[in-house]
Amino acid sequence: MSETQVKQKVREFYDQIGWQQASSGLYQNARYEDLRPVSRQYIHRCHLRINRHLAAQGDFLLDAGSGPVQYPEYLNYSQGYRYRVCADISILALREARKRLGEHGLYVVADVANLPFRRDVFDGVVSLHTLHHLPLGEQKQAYHELYRVLKGGRSLAVVNGWTDSPLMRRLGWLVRLMETIGKTIARLRRRESRPEKTGQTAESSANSTPTGTFVEKLDAGWLRRELSDLQPQIWVWRSVSVRFLRAVIHRALGGRLWLGLLYALEERFPHYFGEKGQYPLIVIHKPKG
Numbered sequence: 001m002s003e004t005q006v007k008q009k010v011r012e013f014y015d016q017i018g019w020q021q022a023s024s025g026l027y028q029n030a031r032y033e034d035l036r037p038v039s040r041q042y043i044h045r046c047h048l049r050i051n052r053h054l055a056a057q058g059d060f061l062l063d064a065g066s067g068p069v070q071y072p073e074y075l076n077y078s079q080g081y082r083y084r085v086c087a088d089i090s091i092l093a094l095r096e097a098r099k100r101l102g103e104h105g106l107y108v109v110a111d112v113a114n115l116p117f118r119r120d121v122f123d124g125v126v127s128l129h130t131l132h133h134l135p136l137g138e139q140k141q142a143y144h145e146l147y148r149v150l151k152g153g154r155s156l157a158v159v160n161g162w163t164d165s166p167l168m169r170r171l172g173w174l175v176r177l178m179e180t181i182g183k184t185i186a187r188l189r190r191r192e193s194r195p196e197k198t199g200q201t202a203e204s205s206a207n208s209t210p211t212g213t214f215v216e217k218l219d220a221g222w223l224r225r226e227l228s229d230l231q232p233q234i235w236v237w238r239s240v241s242v243r244f245l246r247a248v249i250h251r252a253l254g255g256r257l258w259l260g261l262l263y264a265l266e267e268r269f270p271h272y273f274g275e276k277g278q279y280p281l282i283v284i285h286k287p288k289g
Contacts, residue, residue, distance in 0.1 A: 032129075032242060033071075033242060034242050034245040034246055034249075036245075036246075037251070038249055038250060038251045038255040038256055038259075039245050039249055039255070039259065041256065041259070041260075042256075042259035042260070042262070042263055043238075044073060045263055046237055046238040046263075047071060047073035047074070048073055048076065049235070049236075049237055049281060050077055050126060050128075050157050050159070050237075050281070051076060051077065053155050053157045053235070053281070053283045054077060054124040054126060054155065054157060055080075055123050055124045055154050055155070056080045057080030057081060057123075058080070058081050058082075058122075058123025058124055058151075058154075059081065059082045059083065059123055060081065060082065060083050060084075060085055060106075060121060060122045060123055061077065061078045061081040061083070061084050061085065061122065061123065061124045061125070061126065062085045062087065062117070062122040062124070062125045062126070062146070062149060062150075063077075063078070063084055063085065063086050063087065063126055063127070063128075064087050064112045064115070064125060064126070064127040064130060064142075064146060065087070065088055065089075065112050065127050065128070065129075065130025065131070065133075066084075066086035066087060066088050066093065066094070066097055067088060067090070067093045067096075067097070067128075067130075068093050068096030068097050068099075068100065069084075069086065069096075069097045069100050069101060069105075070096075074128070075100065075101075077124075077126055078101075078104070081123065081124070083104065083105065083106050084101055084104060084105050084106070085105070085106045085107075085108060085117075085122070086101070086105050086106070086107050086108065087108045087109075087110040087112065087115065088108075088109065088110070089109065089110070089111060089112075091109060094107040094108075094109065112127065112130060112131065112134070112142045112145065112146075113134055113138040113139075113141045113142040113145060114141075114145065115145045115146075115148070115149055117149045118149070119148050119149060120149070120150070120151050120152060121149055121151070122149050122150050122151060122154070123151055123154055124150075124154055124155070124156070125146045125149065125150050125154075125156035125157070126156070126157050126158075127142075127146060127156075127157075127158045127159070128158075128159045129159055129160070129161070131143070131158060131160055132160050132161055132218075136218060136222070139218065140226045140227065143158070143227055143230060143232075143284070144230070146158070146284075147230055147284060147286060150286045151286070152286050152287060152288040152289055153286070153287070153288040154285075154286060155283055155284065155285045155286070156283070156284050156286075157281060157282070157283050158281075158282040158283075158284075159237045159279060159280070159281055159282075160218070160279070160280060160282060161278055161279050161280075162218065162219050162220070162277075162278060162279075162280065163218055163219055164219060165241070165276065165277055165278040166276045167239055167240075167273070167276040167277045167278070168240065168241050168244060168277070168278050171240075171244065171248075174247075174248060175243060175244055175247045175248060178247040178248050179247045182247065220234055220275045220280070223282065227284075230284050231284070231285075232282050232283070232284050233271075233282070233283045233284070233285075234271060234274040234275050234280050234281075234282055235270045235271065235274045235280065235281040235282075235283060236266045236270045236271075236272075236273035236274040236277055236279075236280065236281060237274070237279045237280060237281035238266075238277065238278065238279040239262065239266055239273040239274075239276070239277025239278060239279070240262065240277065240278055241278040241279075244278075
């Protein structure tokens with residue numbers, strides 16, 4: 001598949017499926033997140049980790065691959081900025097972002113690997129779950145584009161996902177075991193999920209098994225090798241996958257307590273969990289001059 005075909009496929013997915021609203025303000029793409037109450041505080045605190053690496057204020061914050069700015073925590077990143085510049089390949093995403101940001105936002109249809117902005121214009125740059133939709137060659141180019149448009153003395157923050165998370169690989173047996181137990185209990189209680197017959201709430205729909213678009217992730221070795229000139233730092237954004245959360249974390253099993261402990265460990269060892277966990281937070285600082 002050519003790079004042009006990949007981008008067309010991604011655009012069509014988000015215009016036709018990903019950024020269509022389901023109900024209660026949720027988008028179809030929310031099915032990629034665990035929205036259950038038991039995980040809510042942990043997810044919230046992970047989202048706010050971005051703020052630690054962005055300048056607190058400035059004129060322009062670039063949100064590269066902004067989508068509709070779908071979660072409340074995302075709005076927090078640009079509170080100290082005059083404008084949040086939303087750049088996305090999906091027109092529908094930008095229309096939805098305008099509903100949330102209004103005049104605080106500026107909206108640009110753009111390819112994150114070929115940004116239509118001049119050098120050194122943004123006081124901060126953030127990109128969330130976007131670059132993995134690009135082929136690896138263009139992911140490298142996109143990092144350099146984000147760096148190019150960033151002002152000297154400021155930092156950019158990118159959340160992506162590793163292709164193969166060592167931590168999730170080691171815990172795969174637990175996920176499979178809990179999924180098997182869950183299905184067995186459901187059968188015994190005759191609660192097999194049949195959305196087309198029983199109906200779904202907005203939250204249960206958002207948490208169903210996702211069917212998505214092109215994704216090509218990477219690992220820490222690729223990142224350090226290909227972006228050595230940018231000197232990326234790898235921090236933790238979140239160390240466990242959505243599949244892990246849904247299978248293992250449950251209120252009846254003390255899920256909130258376990259996630260509180262996990263968050264504390266991530267805070268204590270942010271680089272270890274960033275490299276070994278599922279979702280790294282990649283921070284690149286641009287020196288002045």
